[in-house]
Amino acid sequence: MTGDLSPIDKAKYAAARRAADMVQDGMRVGLGTGSTAAWMVRRLGERVQDEGLRIKGVPTSTRTAQLARELGIEVVSLDQAGWLDLTIDGADEFDGDLNLIKGGGGAHLQEKIVATASDQMIVIADAGKEVETLGAFPLPVEVIPFGWQTTRTLIQEALDTMDVLGTSATLRMNGEAPFVTDEGNHILDLRLQRIGNPRQTALVLNQVPGVVENGLFIDICDKVVIGHGDGRVELRDINDGTFELDQLVDGGENLFSDLAD
Numbered sequence: 492m493t494g495d496l497s498p499i500d501k502a503k504y505a506a507a508r509r510a511a512d513m514v515q516d517g518m519r520v521g522l523g524t525g526s527t528a529a530w531m532v533r534r535l536g537e538r539v540q541d542e543g544l545r546i547k548g549v550p551t552s553t554r555t556a557q558l559a560r561e562l563g564i565e566v567v568s569l570d571q572a573g574w575l576d577l578t579i580d581g582a583d584e585f586d587g588d589l590n591l592i593k594g595g596g597g598a599h600l601q602e603k604i605v606a607t608a609s610d611q612m613i614v615i616a617d618a619g620k621e622v623e624t625l626g627a628f629p630l631p632v633e634v635i636p637f638g639w640q641t642t643r644t645l646i647q648e649a650l651d652t653m654d655v656l657g658t659s660a661t662l663r664m665n666g667e668a669p670f671v672t673d674e675g676n677h678i679l680d681l682r683l684q685r686i687g688n689p690r691q692t693a694l695v696l697n698q699v700p701g702v703v704e705n706g707l708f709i710d711i712c713d714k715v716v717i718g719h720g721d722g723r724v725e726l727r728d729i730n731d732g733t734f735e736l737d738q739l740v741d742g743g744e745n746l747f748s749d750l751a752d
């Protein structure tokens with residue numbers, strides 16, 4: 492029950508709920524991956540059951556696909572949907588230009604494809620994800636398993652010419668074995684500490700043979716919904732420069748009172 496939810500989880504829930512309530516009947520919606528995105532998918536599932544909301548959901552991972560199906564959301568592939576009205580997803584960091592680091596959950600490859608194929612991307616996050624400069628969170632880079640150590644060396648050589656403070660790159664593990672993405676690849680987590688030029692870094696990383704995709708999302712996100720533990724949500728739109736602040740309430744009751752985990 493929500494009594495057990497931490498303030499950060501309540502903030503994630505508030506952001507997720509506000510964004511899920513922006514989804515309209517008939518939309519084709521990209522469904523992100525991660526704990527914040529899972530709250531959003533649950534809220535959409537509620538709206539499908541309670542309001543008869545009709546949407547087609549394009550999941551960005553097998554985890555999200557399974558959750559969406561369990562909740563009665565119609566799931567289609569990106570190619571079946573063709574183009575999406577909206578993608579809602581979490582992030583590991585966002586800056587003032589709404590550039591992002593994603594991939595903490597290892598799904599940034601599908602997430603980037605789906606968000607790019609959408610009219611709009613809305614990021615949902617707790618306030619702790621906002622940073623002045625990207626890079627404190629390790630930057631995930633998906634690489635093919637073949638020759639991954641050589642790919643790592645080439646990445647580190649490329650980073651020597653970049654405006655970053657570190658070049659350490661570690662293979663993400665899942666217990667004793669390397670983590671494997673939905674596409675059968677591995678992930679290198681780059682501890683850069685500070686990414687002075689995210690656009691250049693993203694372009695250079697994707698030039699390295701063996702790199703499939705990096706977790707920098709540049710000029711992809713349109714809006715961010717920032718949640719707080721007391722139910723306040725901020726909505727920022729980078730395209731029209733607007734800012735709104737709301738307090739989420741649920742029929743006059745505490746927003747979190749009937750949440751089950």
Ligand code: 5RP
Pocket residue numbers: 523524525526527528580581582583592593594595596597598599602
């Ligand atoms: C998954 C992601 C997630 O959106 C990101 O890691 C944020 O996760 P959470 O909402 O659990 O904090 O990019 O690949």
